[in-house]
Amino acid sequence: SNLEKLKQDVKSLKRKRDAMLERETSIRNDLNSGNIQSAATYRLPLAVRPPQNLSHRQVLPSDAELQRLRNIAKAKQKLQAHALCHGVTSLRGDDNETKFVFDPYVGGKPFGPFVLRMRFLRTQAVLRGHTLPHSVPTRSLYREYFEDAEDHSEQVAPFIRSVAKHLRAFLSRKHQCDQLRESFAEDIRDFQAANQCTAISFSICLKDEDNKEQITISIAMTYDIDGERPKPESLKVSFDPPNTTEDDMESLKEQCLVFYNKRLTEAVVGNEFIVSSEH
Numbered sequence: 001s002n003l004e005k006l007k008q009d010v011k012s013l014k015r016k017r018d019a020m021l022e023r024e025t026s027i028r029n030d031l032n033s034g035n036i037q038s039a040a041t042y043r044l045p046l047a048v049r050p051p052q053n054l055s056h057r058q059v060l061p062s063d064a065e066l067q068r069l070r071n072i073a074k075a076k077q078k079l080q081a082h083a084l085c086h087g088v089t090s091l092r093g094d095d096n097e098t099k100f101v102f103d104p105y106v107g108g109k110p111f112g113p114f115v116l117r118m119r120f121l122r123t124q125a126v127l128r129g130h131t132l133p134h135s136v137p138t139r140s141l142y143r144e145y146f147e148d149a150e151d152h153s154e155q156v157a158p159f160i161r162s163v164a165k166h167l168r169a170f171l172s173r174k175h176q177c178d179q180l181r182e183s184f185a186e187d188i189r190d191f192q193a194a195n196q197c198t199a200i201s202f203s204i205c206l207k208d209e210d211n212k213e214q215i216t217i218s219i220a221m222t223y224d225i226d227g228e229r230p231k232p233e234s235l236k237v238s239f240d241p242p243n244t245t246e247d248d249m250e251s252l253k254e255q256c257l258v259f260y261n262k263r264l265t266e267a268v269v270g271n272e273f274i275v276s277s278e279h
Contacts, residue, residue: 016044019044019045020044023042023044026041026042027042027069030073035073038066039063039066068122068123068151068153071151071153071154072120072153072156075153075154075156075157076090078157087102087103087104087105087112087164088100088101088102088103088160088164089101089103093117095119096119096120097117097118097119097128098117098118098119098120099115099116099117100115100116100117100118100160100163101113101114101115102114102115102116102132102163102164102167104164104167104168104171106168106171106172106175107172107175107176107179107263109175111171114130114131114132114133114167115130115131116129116130116131116132116138116160116163117129117130118156120152120153123150123151123152123153124152125146125152125153125155125156127139127142127146132163132167133167133170133171135170135196135197136163136166136167136170137166137225138163141159141162141163141166142159145158145159145162146159162226165226166225166226168228169223169224169225169226169227169228170196170197170225172228172263173193173196173197173198173200173223173228174193174197176197176263176264176265177191177193177197177200177264179263179264179265180202180264180265180268183265183268184265184268187204187205188202188203188204189202189203189204189205189216190202190203190218196225197223198222198223198224198225198227199220199221199222199223200220200221200222200223200264201218201219201220201221202218202219203216203217203218203219204216204217204219204268215239215240215241215248216239216240217237217238217239217252217256218237218238218239218240219235219236219237219256219259220235220236221234221235221236221259222234229259229260229261230259230260232260235256235257235259235260237252237253237256239252258270
């Protein structure tokens with residue numbers, strides 16, 4: 001009867017559903033472990049396969065799809081290694097979203113967590129939102145890595161690395177500025193940190209103990225948006241009064257080169273002519 005046939009169809013569909021769920025779980029587990037098998041490994045049981053007149057592609061993932069899964073597995077392994085070194089972890093969130101959590105340490109202090117949410121749809125990685133600082137050009141970086149990419153899975157790891165680098169660089173520059181102003185509040189004047197702390201300038205007053213003269217050194221430097229140290233040849237040093245001897249000017253400029261290699265406070269401390277005796 002029609003009722004019996006309907007019952008048989010329901011049972012058949014249930015068996016097929018269970019088999020497909022089991023296959024999906026197997027593929028997901030292999031993907032997470034980075035151990036993608038051959039297409040035959042994920043073949044459905046004969047009892048639940050569609051009739052022979054249906055396309056084989058409806059049963060097995062294609063070679064291109066398997067390659068995409070392998071790429072995703074490799075990208076995930078790279079992200080796991082990156083997490084250990086740079087404080088980035090990923091986890092599955094609600095609505096099939098993947099959350100990348102950034103917990104950078106700067107100057108021995110933890111910052112974060114900052115979260116970036118993405119959803120993976122076949123060959124596309126869609127940016128869903130984030131809590132990163134505005135100083136991190138997250139959407140610009142997303143367009144840079146994904147806009148013209150055919151297979152987004154290959155771009156996920158470099159994209160996350162770039163976001164982490166920009167985040168750490170901004171936090172580092174800001175932390176250096178805050179630390180410098182706090183440590184030398186009485187020595188440093190006209191401090192400015194513009195454009196996400198990529199343009200930093202300040203002045204320091206020096207006193208010559210021999211002749212009691214005072215010299216003001218003005219220092220300015222610029223940074224790349226993903227840099228923690230000034231850009232090469234960006235350091236500018238000027239003097240007031242301008243009639244400072246040429247030898248003194250060259251000596252002071254040479255000492256200021258330390259800013260290229262050290263954090264701001266360390267560079268100031270390293271130049272003993274800057275730090276007063278009370279420091």
